[in-house]
C-alpha cells in the first residue's frame with residue numbers, strides 16, 4: 272500500500288494564473304490599454320517582441336480551461352481581474368462587458384465546485400492612469416479603491432477570497448527602478464513612492480471592499496523568500512536582517528506593524544517616499560490571510576553578494592531549487608506574525624518542456640520540484656505553521672512578462688500556434704496529490 276502523508280482536512284489545493292499572462296483579447300469588448308500592452312508593444316522590451324495580445328486565448332477558451340481544472344480536480348483557482356477591462360479609461364465609465372466576463376467565469380467555477388480566489392492587481396495598470404502619473408501619483412490609489420469596490424459589489428456574493436495586489440515589490444522595483452517591467456522607469460525615488468502608493472491603495476481598497484461586504488476574506492500577495500548565508504556569524508546575521516528589511520520588511524512591516532523598518536528607512540532616507548499623516552495606520556488594515564509567492568531562496572556570501580551553489584539544481588529562470596527555504600520562510604513568517612494564516616498563492620518552476628513522440632509532455636524535473644516544495648509545506652505545517660492552502664504556478668504555460676513565451680511554468684502545456692492544451696505529467700501527478708489530500712511517501 273502507498274503511504275500518504277496527509278494534509279489538514281480543509282487544505283485548499285489550487286492553481287494560479289494572471290489576466291495579462293493568459294487572457295489575450297487585449298482590445299476586445301471595450302478593454303482599454305494597459306501598461307503591459309504599451310510596454311510589450313514597444314520594441315526591445317520583451318523577448319522576441321512577444322506580447323499578451325493573444326497569450327493563451329483564455330478570454331475565448333475559458334470554458335475549456337474550466338473543464339481542464341475539473342479534470343485536475345482543483346479545489347480552487349486563483350486568477351486576476353484585468354482593471355482595464357473594467358475601467359478602460361482609468362475611472363468612469365464602467366465597461367459592463369468586462370464585468371460580465373468575470374461574472375460568467377465565476378459562475379462556471381462555482382458550478383464546477385472550484386472556489387475562485389481573485390487578485391485585483393496583477394500588474395496591468397490602465398495606461399490612462401500611467402499617463403496621469405501611474406503608481407507615482409497618489410490619485411492612482413483612490414482609483415484602485417474604486418475599482419476594488421466595484422469588483423466586490425459585483426462578485427462579493429459569490430467570491431469569498433480576495434487579494435488586492437500581487438507582488439507590489441515587483442510593481443515598484445521591477446517597474447519603476449530597474450525598468451525591466453512595465454512601465455519601465457528607472458528612478459529609485461519614484462520606485463519607493465510607487466511602493467508606498469500601492470500600500471496606501473491596498474489599505475483604501477480593503478476598507479472599501481469590507482464596507483460593501485463584511486464577510487469576505489481579504490489579504491495581499493507578496494513575493495517572499497528566505498534569506499540565508501553561507502556561514503553563520505554575527506555579521507552574517509546582521510546582513511540577513513538588512514536584506515530582509517530592504518526587500519521583505521519594506522512591505523511586511525507597514526502591513527503588520529504600521530511602520531517602515533528602521534534600518535532600511537535610514538539607508539533610504541534621501542529617497543524616502545512622501546507620506547500623508549495616517550498613511551501607515553491606513554496600510555495596516557487587518558489581514559484575513561497573507562498570500563505568499565515563493566520560488567527560490569536567496570543565499571548570501573559574507574560580503575552580501577549573491578551565491579549560487581554549483582551543486583544545486585537551477586530552473587530555466589536560473590532560480591535555485593531549494594525547498595527547505597520555503598519551510599524556513601514559513602516558520603519565520605509564523606514567528607514574526609503568528610496570528611495570520613498563510614496561503615501559498617504561487618509556487619512552481621520553468622523547464623524546457625516539449626511534446627514527446629507519444630504525444631505527452633514528460634516533465635520529471637517539475638514533478639520533483641513540486642514534490643519537494645509541497646513536502647516543505649507539509650513540514651512547515653507539522654512545525655506548527657498555519658498554512659491553509661497551496662496554489663501551483665501555473666495552470667497553463669503563459670506569457671512570462673519580459674521573457675515572453677520562452678519560459679514554460681504550466682501544469683499544462685500550451686501549443687501556442689494551435690492553442691491546444693496538453694496536461695503535463697506534473698499536472699497528472701498534482702491531480703493525484705489533490706485527490707489523496709497528501710503526498711505519497
Ligand code: FCB
Nearest residue numbers: 289437438494564664671
Ligand atoms: C511571479 C509572478 C507571476 C509569474 C511567476 C513566475 O513573480 O507573480 O506572474 O510571472 O513569478
